[in-house]
Amino acid sequence: MKIVLAGGNGQVGVLLARHFSRIGNEVIVLSRSAALRSPWRVVQWDGRTLGPWAREFEGADAVINLAGKTINCRYTAKNRSEIISSRVESTEVVGAAIQAAQVKPRVWINASAAGIYRHSTTEAFTEATTWLGGEGEPVPETWRFGAEVVKIWENAFNAIEVPGVRKIALRTTLAISPDKGGVFDVLLGLVRYGLGGTQGSGTQFVSWMHDKDYVRAVEFLIGDESISGPVNMGSPVPLPNSAFMAILRKAAGIKIGLPAPDFALKLGAPLLGTESWLVLKSINVLPGVLERAGFDFQYPEWDVAARNMVRRWKQINS
Numbered sequence: 116m117k118i119v120l121a122g123g124n125g126q127v128g129v130l131l132a133r134h135f136s137r138i139g140n141e142v143i144v145l146s147r148s149a150a151l152r153s154p155w156r157v158v159q160w161d162g163r164t165l166g167p168w169a170r171e172f173e174g175a176d177a178v179i180n181l182a183g184k185t186i187n188c189r190y191t192a193k194n195r196s197e198i199i200s201s202r203v204e205s206t207e208v209v210g211a212a213i214q215a216a217q218v219k220p221r222v223w224i225n226a227s228a229a230g231i232y233r234h235s236t237t238e239a240f241t242e243a244t245t246w247l248g249g250e251g252e253p254v255p256e257t258w259r260f261g262a263e264v265v266k267i268w269e270n271a272f273n274a275i276e277v278p279g280v281r282k283i284a285l286r287t288t289l290a291i292s293p294d295k296g297g298v299f300d301v302l303l304g305l306v307r308y309g310l311g312g313t314q315g316s317g318t319q320f321v322s323w324m325h326d327k328d329y330v331r332a333v334e335f336l337i338g339d340e341s342i343s344g345p346v347n348m349g350s351p352v353p354l355p356n357s358a359f360m361a362i363l364r365k366a367a368g369i370k371i372g373l374p375a376p377d378f379a380l381k382l383g384a385p386l387l388g389t390e391s392w393l394v395l396k397s398i399n400v401l402p403g404v405l406e407r408a409g410f411d412f413q414y415p416e417w418d419v420a421a422r423n424m425v426r427r428w429k430q431i432n433s
Contacts, residue, residue: 116337117175119220121145121209122162122182126297127226127290127329131179134330143171145182162205169212175220177337180209183226186264187389190257202268210275219280222337225272227284229322229349229400231265234258236318239353241403242286242345258392269345281343283336288349288398291420292326293428302360303367303428311364312372315380317357320399322349325414325423335410347402351415356394359417366421 118135120128123144132155136142142155145168149159160168162182172178182205184197206225213219232240233248240246248254248262269284291299305311324332329348336342354362364372375383377395384391402410414420 116177117141117143119143119145119171119175119178121160121178121180122205122226123179124148125181125185126292126294127287128181129294130290130292130326130330131181131333134334145171162201163208165208165211165215169215172212172216172220174218177222177224178209178213178220179224179226179333180205181226182206182209183268186228186230186261187393189385189388190260190390195260198264199267202264203271206268206271207275210272210277213277213280214275219277221340222281222283223277224283224285224333224336225268227269227272227286227345228265229286229288229347229398230261230396231269231286232262232398232400234319234397235399236320236355236397239320239399239401240347241401242347243403254396255392257390258396261390261392261396281340283343284345285333286345286347286400287329288322288324288347288353288400290326290329290348291323291424293424293431295431299424299428302363303425306360306364306367306369306372309369309371310373310375311360311367311369312374313357313360314375315356315377315395317355317360317374319356319395319397320353321356321359322353322398322400323359323417323420324349325420328412328414331413332405332410335405335408339408342404342408344404346404347400348405349400349402350417350420351402351406351412352417353399353401354417362418363421366418366425 132142136155144157145160146157158168183202188194380391
């Protein structure tokens with residue numbers, strides 16, 4: 116297959132490029148910097164305007180757009196504007212390139228996020244729910260902003276008409292891999308230094324997905340022509356933060372983990388250049404579409420996944 120990854124230099128993009136390249140596919144990554152060294156071809160784009168890069172879409176089996184400024188930052192006016200514009204502009208220009216292609220890709224997969232759902236410690240959400248987060252939700256304003264960003268993003272994606280091209284929005288949870296600088300690397304670092312206790316109340320749910328299941332699921336979605344629309348990318352077994360961190364400590368062989376209460380996270384977030392909702396909001400989602408389609412999760416349970424991650428992390432860092 117020919118796979119084009121727009122904005123494919125982030126953690127998820129590298130996971131996908133590595134997977135599809137290893138199994139013998141042609142992978143092209145669209146990047147703001149064409150000077151990157153990698154096993155796959157890198158083509159420069161700016162994520163906003165059409166250019167020679169659009170020729171890569173001709174005859175592609177799949178176009179996967181992952182571009183967008185990280186939400187792991189302070190929500191200043193400037194950052195808020197860039198978070199939204201980077202997602203909308205890249206989505207619109209990818210859509211324009213697909214519309215212009217003579218031989219269009221079979222499927223367009225656009226990044227989205229599970230942050231679109233409401234904060235809930237009692238109800239798990241599938242793609243079928245219409246009870247989304249954002250306006251009117253009784254949570255802090257920054258939490259509502261996180262949900263509104265995803266709704267704006269998906270609205271831009273849904274508004275673009277590409278007849279004959281299947282469209283999928285990936286509502287990704289925490290994509291867990293042992294790679295340096297990723298979410299797991301950060302969490303394991305806290306655990307190893309005795310700081311891996313319960314975060315906040317510990318009742319907020321953590322939805323996650325093992326990297327091997329993530330890349331296999333994307334491959335599955337490309338191949339199953341019956342699937343379109345939003346797809347929750349997460350394990351079928353989300354769990355409360357307190358249990359999530361306890362299992363990670365056990366997998367790492369660490370018995371003690373100092374907790375981080377709400378006030379500490381809120382005070383520390385500005386120092387770390389982030390927002391506390393990324394830890395405190397309950398993301399409780401289930402992969403309804405994938406399960407109904409018969410996708411086989413290799414790592415549905417966090418205890419098995421955590422042990423696998425610790426083992427692979429040690430191999431990388433030995």
